[in-house]
Amino acid sequence: xxxxxxIILAEPRGFCAGVDRAIEIVERALVKFGRPIYVRHxxxxxxxxxxxxxxxxxxxxxxxADVPAGATLVFSxxxxxxxxQDEAKQRGFHIFDATCPLxxxxxxxxxxxxxxxxxxxxxxHKGHPEVExxxxxxxxGIHLVEDVEDVARVAPAQTEKLxxxxxxxxxxxxxxxxxxAVKTRFPSVREPKQQDICYATQNRQDxxxxxxxxxxxxxxxxxxxxxxxxxxxxxAVKLGTPSHMVDGADELQAEWFEGKHRVGLxxxxxxPEILVRQVIERIxxxxxxxxxxxxGLTETIKFPLPKxxxxxxxxxxxxxxxx
Numbered sequence: 001x002x003x004x005x006x007i008i009l010a011e012p013r014g015f016c017a018g019v020d021r022a023i024e025i026v027e028r029a030l031v032k033f034g035r036p037i038y039v040r041h042x043x044x045x046x047x048x049x050x051x052x053x054x055x056x057x058x059x060x061x062x063x064x065a066d067v068p069a070g071a072t073l074v075f076s077x078x079x080x081x082x083x084x085q086d087e088a089k090q091r092g093f094h095i096f097d098a099t100c101p102l103x104x105x106x107x108x109x110x111x112x113x114x115x116x117x118x119x120x121x122x123x124x125h126k127g128h129p130e131v132e133x134x135x136x137x138x139x140x141g142i143h144l145v146e147d148v149e150d151v152a153r154v155a156p157a158q159t160e161k162l163x164x165x166x167x168x169x170x171x172x173x174x175x176x177x178x179x180x181a182v183k184t185r186f187p188s189v190r191e192p193k194q195q196d197i198c199y200a201t202q203n204r205q206d207x208x209x210x211x212x213x214x215x216x217x218x219x220x221x222x223x224x225x226x227x228x229x230x231x232x233x234x235x236a237v238k239l240g241t242p243s244h245m246v247d248g249a250d251e252l253q254a255e256w257f258e259g260k261h262r263v264g265l266x267x268x269x270x271x272p273e274i275l276v277r278q279v280i281e282r283i284x285x286x287x288x289x290x291x292x293x294x295x296g297l298t299e300t301i302k303f304p305l306p307k308x309x310x311x312x313x314x315x316x317x318x319x320x321x322x323x
Contacts, residue, residue, distance in 0.1 A: 005257070005288045007280060008215055010207040010266035011296030016200030018100030019044045019270050021303045022077035023053070025098040028309040029072055030057050033094070038067045040084065041076040041129050043098060044270035045226040047247050064088055072096070077270075078129040079103040081136020101303050102198045103130055106165050109192065110137045113163050118190070119156045121145055123178050124167030128227060131167055151181040163190040168198040169228040169269075171235060172205050199301065200269045201228045205235055207296050208266055212236045214294070215264035217256060218243040219283075221275050222268030229268025236264070248275055249282035257286055 022043050029037045035057025042050050042060060050060060058074075064087050067073055073093040075084075077100045088095055099107075110120060120142040124131040135142045143154045156162055164182055166175050175197055182189055195202075212218055218236035222229020222245050229245055236243035241264070246252055257263065263283055267276050280291055 005261055005263065006290040006292065007263045007265055007283055007288050008211060009276070009291065009293040010204070010211045010264065011293050012200070012203050012207060012299050013265075014221075014267040014269070014271055014273050014276060016198070016269040016299070017301040017303050018077055018102060018198070018200070021305060022098035022100070023049060025096050025305060025309060026053050026058055026074055027056065028305070028311060029074060029096055031311055032309060033072045037072050037074060038093075039074045039076060040064065040080065040088075041078065042225070043074065043076050045223050045229075046268075046270040046272070047223045048272060048275055049270065064091060064093075067091070067093060070094070074098050076129065077103070079107060079133035080129075081133055082138075083136060084133075096306050096309065099133070100168070100198070102168050102196075103133070106134055106168065106192075106196050107137050109163075110134065110142070110165060113161075113190070114138055114141065116161070118161045118163045119143070119158060121151075121154060121156070121162065121164045121182055121186075121189070122166065123164065123170065123175055123182075125170075125227060128167060130169065130227075134165065134167070145178060145182070148178055148181045151178060151185055159186055159188070161190075162186050162188070163192075165192060166196040167227070168196055169201050169231065170197055171231045172197055172202055173235075173238075174231075200299065201231070203297055203299065204228065204232060204266065204269060207294070208232050208235050208264075209239065210296070211264040211266065211294060212239040212241040215241060215262040216260040217241065217262075218264040218266065219252070219279060220245040220266055220268065221248075221271045221279055223247050223270070226268045226270050229271065232266055232268060246279065249278040252279065252282050252286075254286055257283070263288060 079099040220233045233245040
C-alpha cells in the first residue's frame with residue numbers, strides 16, 4: 001500500500017429497516033420470554049449477527065419438529081411458505097413473524113392476484129429462502145426464472161392472466177434484463193405497481209455505482225449467503241473495479257491492496273456497522289491514512305414491530321442492538 005491511500009465509505013451501507021426490525025424482534029423476545037427463543041432459518045444472512053444472537057439464547061432451526069411444543073418461534077426476515085405458517089400454528093408455538101414488510105407486500109400481492117385467476121413468473125434465485133417463501137404462498141401456478149434463458153423455457157398453463165414478481169434482493173440491472181425478456185415473450189404480463197426490489201437493495205447498488213469509478217478496489221462486508229451483498233460485489237466487478245466480499249476483517253488479504261490508492265468500502269443490508277469499523281482498522285493497519293464518507297441518501301424508513309413485544313417499564317427508546 002502507498003501512504004497516500006484513503007478509504008471511501010459508501011452511503012448508504014449496512015443495516016436496512018427490515019434487518020433492524022428482524023434482529024430487534026429476536027432480542028425483544030429473548031428479554032420478554034427468556035431463553036431459548038427458536039428462529040426458523042438464519043434471522044438474516046450474516047454470520048456475526050447469527051452468532052451474537054446464539055450467544056444471547058436464540059436457537060436457529062430449519063425443521064419445526066426441532067422446536068418443543070409451546071416454545072416461542074420467530075420466522076426469519078426472508079419469509080416462509082404457507083405450509084410452514086400452517087404447521088407452526090398447528091404445533092401451537094408462540095409465533096412472531098420477522099418477515100420483512102417488503103417481502104410480505106409481495107406475498108400479499110401474490111395471494112390477491114391468485115384469487116383473480118393469475119399465474120406468476122418469479123424472478124429470483126432457486127433455493128433462496130425468500131424465493132421458497134414467496135413461491136410457497138401457492139400450491140401451483142408460480143414459475144421461477146433465474147436468467148433470460150429460463151424465460152424462453154417457462155411454460156405457464158395460460159397467458160391471459162400472467163403476473164411477474166421478483167425476489168427483493170436481486171441486482172436491479174439483472175432483474176430489469178430478465179423482466180424485459182419476460183415482457184417480450186408475454187407482452188400482456190402484469191408488472192408490480194411498485195418494483196419488488198427493495199429500496200435498500202436499490203440504494204446500496206446505486207451507491208456502489210457512484211463509488212466504483214472513484215476507487216481502485218471495492219470491499220463489500222457481507223456473508224456468503226447474503227444475496228444483496230453478493231450483488232454489490234458483482235456490480236463493482238461489472239463496472240470494472242476489482243472487488244472482494246468478506247465476512248469480517250480477518251478475511252482481508254494484504255496483496256489485494258498493493259498499488260491501490262483508494263479503497264471503496266460498503267456493506268450488505270444484513271452486515272452490522274461494527275464489522276465495517278473492524279475492516280477500516282485492518283485496512284489502516286495495512287497503510288491507509290484517511291477515511292471519508294461519500295455523499296449519499298440518508299435512509300429514514302422504520303418498520304413497526306409486531307404486537308406483544310413491548311417490554312415492561314420501557315420508555316420511548318428502542319433496544320440498542322447491533323446497529
